Amino acid sequence: MSPDDSALLRLVACGGASAPRRRLLELHAGPAAALAAGPGAWREAGLDGDQVRALARIDPPAAWAEWLVAPGHHLLGWHDPDYPALLRRIASPPLALFVAGDPALLWHPAVAVVGTRAPTAAGREHARGFAGVFAKSGLTVCSGLAAGIDTAAHQAALEAGGHTVAVLGSGIDVPYPRANAGLHRAIAARGAVVSEHPPGTAARREHFPARNRIIAGLSLGTLVVEAAHRSGALITARLAAEAGREVFAMPGSIRNPMARGCHRLLREGATLVETPGEVNAALAPLAETLADALRQRLSAPIPELEGAADRPGTGPGSQDPDYQRLWSALCHDPSPMDELLERTGLTTAQASSMLLLMELDGRVVQEHGRYSRTS
Structure with missing residues (x-):
C-alpha cells in the first residue's frame, strides 16, 4: 500500500x-x-x-488496509486525478471512494435507475426493459443495490452485457440487503461497487440519503420508475436536480400508490418518458461534456484515426506512443482486455482510460468485456 x-x-x-x-x-x-x-x-x-x-x-483498522491491497480494490481520494469529474460538481462530494471493480467506469456516461423497494410487476419489468436498453446503448446503469427497482436495473444491465455501478449505504464489503450478496459479487467482477464507507461499516438509516447524492452525482440523469409519495428515490431525484442533472419519471395509473411519487416529480418539472430512447436522446449532449472532462484528465486527445485503418491521425496528441500502440492492437474482431495488455505492455489502468475515451468518441465498442474498432 x-x-x-x-x-x-x-x-x-x-x-x-x-x-x-x-x-x-x-x-x-x-x-x-x-x-x-x-x-x-x-x-x-x-x-x-x-x-x-x-x-x-x-x-x-488493519482490516481497511487488508481490503485495499486485495486485487480489484481501489481507493480514490479528493486529491486523485481519477476522482470522478461529475461527482466533484455536487454540493458535498465525498472525501474518498472505496471501489471494488473497475474505477474507470465512474467516468463513463451513466444514468441512474431508481425506485421503490416494493415495485409492481409492471414497474419491475419497466426497470428491466429500460436498464437493458441503456446498457446495450453504451450507458452505465447506476443504482443503489436495494431490493426492487435497483435490483432489477442492475440485473438487466449485467444480462445485457453492459456496465453497471452499485453505490452502497454501507461498507464497501457489506452488501445490503444481504439477499443481494451474489449480485454484489457479480457487479464487483463485471462493473463497479462504490461506497464512501470503509470496509466493515454496517448499513445505517442515515447513510442512505447520503448514498443517494453519490448515485445522482455520478449520473448524467436520474430515471425514477416507480416511487411512493414518500420515497428515497425522490431524494435521489431532488439531489440530481440540485446538481443540474436531468430528472425523468414514468407516469403510472392514478390507482397505483407506487406511481404517486413519479406524478409528484412530473408536476415539479421532471421529464415524462415512455421509451428508453427519449432518455438516451436527452443525455447524449451531456455525455460529450463528460468526454471533454476525460480528455483533459488524460492530457491528450484521441488521435484522429480516419482514413486508412492503421494510419495515425495528425491532430493534437496523434504522436502519443501509448495511444498509437493501443489503437494498433485493436482489431475489428473483439479482443479481451488481457490480450490488449499483452500486445501493448500497458497497465490495466492505462488501457481502461484510453479505451473508455475511444468508446466515448465512438471509435471503439465494448461488448461482454471485449473491445473492437467501429471503423
Missing part, C-alpha cells in the same frame, strides 16, 4: 466534516504531505479540535 493510501485511510478514519479534509488535500501535494504538514496546517485547513486529535493519534 502506498504512503498516500495509508495517509488517506487516516484522513477517512478521523471523521468529522468532510469539507475541511478536502481543503487540506487541496493545500498539499497529496495525503502523505497533508499529514506531514502537522497539526498547525490541519487547523489552518479548518479541521476542528476533535479531528486534529483523531488525526494525530488514530490508526485506521
Whole structure:
C-alpha cells in the first residue's frame, strides 16, 4: 500500500466534516504531505479540535488496509486525478471512494435507475426493459443495490452485457440487503461497487440519503420508475436536480400508490418518458461534456484515426506512443482486455482510460468485456 493510501485511510478514519479534509488535500501535494504538514496546517485547513486529535493519534483498522491491497480494490481520494469529474460538481462530494471493480467506469456516461423497494410487476419489468436498453446503448446503469427497482436495473444491465455501478449505504464489503450478496459479487467482477464507507461499516438509516447524492452525482440523469409519495428515490431525484442533472419519471395509473411519487416529480418539472430512447436522446449532449472532462484528465486527445485503418491521425496528441500502440492492437474482431495488455505492455489502468475515451468518441465498442474498432 502506498504512503498516500495509508495517509488517506487516516484522513477517512478521523471523521468529522468532510469539507475541511478536502481543503487540506487541496493545500498539499497529496495525503502523505497533508499529514506531514502537522497539526498547525490541519487547523489552518479548518479541521476542528476533535479531528486534529483523531488525526494525530488514530490508526485506521488493519482490516481497511487488508481490503485495499486485495486485487480489484481501489481507493480514490479528493486529491486523485481519477476522482470522478461529475461527482466533484455536487454540493458535498465525498472525501474518498472505496471501489471494488473497475474505477474507470465512474467516468463513463451513466444514468441512474431508481425506485421503490416494493415495485409492481409492471414497474419491475419497466426497470428491466429500460436498464437493458441503456446498457446495450453504451450507458452505465447506476443504482443503489436495494431490493426492487435497483435490483432489477442492475440485473438487466449485467444480462445485457453492459456496465453497471452499485453505490452502497454501507461498507464497501457489506452488501445490503444481504439477499443481494451474489449480485454484489457479480457487479464487483463485471462493473463497479462504490461506497464512501470503509470496509466493515454496517448499513445505517442515515447513510442512505447520503448514498443517494453519490448515485445522482455520478449520473448524467436520474430515471425514477416507480416511487411512493414518500420515497428515497425522490431524494435521489431532488439531489440530481440540485446538481443540474436531468430528472425523468414514468407516469403510472392514478390507482397505483407506487406511481404517486413519479406524478409528484412530473408536476415539479421532471421529464415524462415512455421509451428508453427519449432518455438516451436527452443525455447524449451531456455525455460529450463528460468526454471533454476525460480528455483533459488524460492530457491528450484521441488521435484522429480516419482514413486508412492503421494510419495515425495528425491532430493534437496523434504522436502519443501509448495511444498509437493501443489503437494498433485493436482489431475489428473483439479482443479481451488481457490480450490488449499483452500486445501493448500497458497497465490495466492505462488501457481502461484510453479505451473508455475511444468508446466515448465512438471509435471503439465494448461488448461482454471485449473491445473492437467501429471503423
